[in-house]
Amino acid sequence: MMTILYEVHKNLYVNMTNRCNCACTFCLRKTKDHMEESNSLWLDREPTVKEVKAEFSKFDMDNYEEVVFCGFGEPTMRLEDMLEVMDFVKENYHKPIRINTNGLASLQYQKDVPPLFKNRVDTVSISLNTPNPEKYYLLTKNRFGLEGFEGMLEFAKEVKNYVPNVVLTTVDTTLTKEEEAQCRQICENLGVNYRIREWEE
Numbered sequence: 001m002m003t004i005l006y007e008v009h010k011n012l013y014v015n016m017t018n019r020c021n022c023a024c025t026f027c028l029r030k031t032k033d034h035m036e037e038s039n040s041l042w043l044d045r046e047p048t049v050k051e052v053k054a055e056f057s058k059f060d061m062d063n064y065e066e067v068v069f070c071g072f073g074e075p076t077m078r079l080e081d082m083l084e085v086m087d088f089v090k091e092n093y094h095k096p097i098r099i100n101t102n103g104l105a106s107l108q109y110q111k112d113v114p115p116l117f118k119n120r121v122d123t124v125s126i127s128l129n130t131p132n133p134e135k136y137y138l139l140t141k142n143r144f145g146l147e148g149f150e151g152m153l154e155f156a157k158e159v160k161n162y163v164p165n166v167v168l169t170t171v172d173t174t175l176t177k178e179e180e181a182q183c184r185q186i187c188e189n190l191g192v193n194y195r196i197r198e199w200e201e
């Protein structure tokens with residue numbers, strides 16, 4: 001069975017792709033064998049936009065505060081499809097939309113992606129991971145190499161012109177206090193929020 005939409009607390013999560021332009025050392029996708037045994041979020045194939053839209057009718061949307069594009073993969077790997085589903089959600093359910101992303105979409109497509117989030121996305125949460133470009137590369141193994149870090153920060157800076165709430169996140173216990181202070185400074189310089197989230201969100 002394919003899990004396209006799933007509930008976490010009071011939010012409804014959208015899982016459209018398992019593809020990613022990173023290969024993070026800590027990625028949950030690496031445990032996919034284990035997860036397949038337990039009704040996993042691993043998709044045997046990517047659902048079509050039509051299938052994703054149809055899934056929403058199975059849920060009582062009044063129960064959810066936010067619709068979150070996330071899943072085990074990078075949602076922007078299906079950029080156009082994702083935008084279409086976002087429009088569908090806005091039109092039909094008027095819910096706030098959040099996207100959890102690695103912030104590498106503009107590098108991926110070699111074009112300016114943030115303007116496409118205007119009037120679609122209410123919150124962008126971007127994984128900062130570390131204040132250090134080399135460490136960022138070692139952690140994410142992103143396909144853009146050392147340029148990845150700067151590209152992600154550029155994305156964060158620009159997207160705040162189009163999206164009301166932009167948050168950069170790191171994971172609790174993975175950084176020293178000094179590194180966390182550096183991350184906070186980076187966020188202040190960019191004019192975005194900083195959040196230290198719990199492991200395995």
Ligand code: SF4
Nearest residue numbers: 020022023024027073
């Ligand atoms: S960016 Fe997210 S989905 Fe992609 S490899 Fe890293 S943790 Fe996994």
